Amino acid sequence: MKITIIGMGVMGQTLAKGLTASGIPEGDLCLATQETDQTLAVKGADFVVLCLKPKNIRQVSKDLAAHLDSNTCLISIAAGIPIEDIADALSDGQPLIRAMPNTPCRVDQGITVLSPSKTTTDSHIEAASEIFSCLGRVLTLDEEHMDAVTGLAASGPAYIYVMIESLADGGVMAGLPRKVAIELAAQTVLGAATMALETGKHPAELKDEVTTPAGCTISALLRMEDGGLRSVLARGVQEAAESARRLREQGA
Template sequence: MLEQRVSVIGAGAMGEALIRSLLGRDLVSAETLMAADVRRSKLDEIRQRFGIGVTADNREAARFGQVLILAVKPQQIEGVLRQIGPDLTTGHLVISIAAGVRLRFLESHLPEGVPVVRVMPNVACLVGEAASGFSLGRWAGDPEAERARRILGAVGQVFLLPEPLLDAVTGLSGSGPAFLGLVIDALADGGVACGLPRDVAVKLAAQTCLGAARLVLEAGIHPAVLRDMVTSPGGTSAAGLQVLEERALRAALAGAVRAATRRSQELSAGGSEEEPANGRLS
């Protein structure tokens, strides 16, 4: 269990997923967790669902929490930082999950010395299977990295990286669910063309992706070994793989990650030090 009280500012899709996972993994108790949001109806729902303290006043949340998770949209971040800044001390930890909002921007709106962590999570946060990268601000050290790792670990896998690499995280795991949505849909189309009912085909395709991912992550099987495991000479997988190689699937997917990374870099550069990027980074 974390020893600090936690406030989640912005109780939307991501904020609620974090609240659910933090409680579900017993990282915090209901008494040590608070949610803040501008929507009263949302706060009532959160209080009923999780039994935690709620407030429409971000400053109250800042005074309650020693760890503050900022889960508002990127364009709302600056306003929130201005509200909570006066109440923050070097004993707080600020964790921002706002896509594309850089550490320098976050730090420039907070008192000197306040530790800040920037996270790039992905949509699978909603089901506790996020693939996240995070970076430390200049006032954050090992204790803050460890705390952030435990919090983000509640919603999936997390990797500490230098901030410039968060664009690549955006291009791979941030945009990846969109790429894999296409892949699942295409696999299902193939199954339907071969006679499977659509609902069965979608579930077979999605479960196949999940199973392959778990073999890589949990059984430690290298992706190339996994391919060889199911590809017997002259067999069905060999026939399918030949089509994928002829149509350059590998180059297409790697190219998609590079294009998404480049776009993330462009959008981040477009937001000046004084203005966060506008939230198209996921």
């Protein structure tokens, strides 16, 4: 599978590093910057991944359109740019996928959601899943879900950082050194997330396993519920998804 990455910023480098670590033969990976001859870089590629800022996507797609082989599949990771906009810049029938990775891809613990277009086949999606699996998990969802994906998984790491900081503050208040408190909080988040993913149990069941009658954990949970913890988190995700939808509708 020959892959060309266009744009060697944070995400382009992250993907290149992940693919190299996964053992892609050197000759099958082509990395293109603004200085590269991109028309040459896309020649013979099975996949061209555009790791560009949203504002550059339409123009670069337009510039490349005439140089792409008809079976080359273009993947855009730009937030907020719908498939329809990119397809307009390309030749009719050019395979196209929209992808939404998140920042933990940088440590191979990301999640990437792929949305197929009318021109992609199951084998394109399978191959694209293989590409992004070097950065973590991969899901395929219809594009209509991308705003919700943005609100939950793309913005999500920021919510968790605030939670880690807040949990650590609690630890410091209870007498722990700051560094220790942050390590305890971060590893607890990682461990709990791993439990949820690996056991497949509902989070409520896992929570019940930690709460002994009249214990410390249930007393803490009730205090957090008093503060509206659940609805604050859920409404935050809803708000971010609505912001993503508004940005998209404004053509941002």
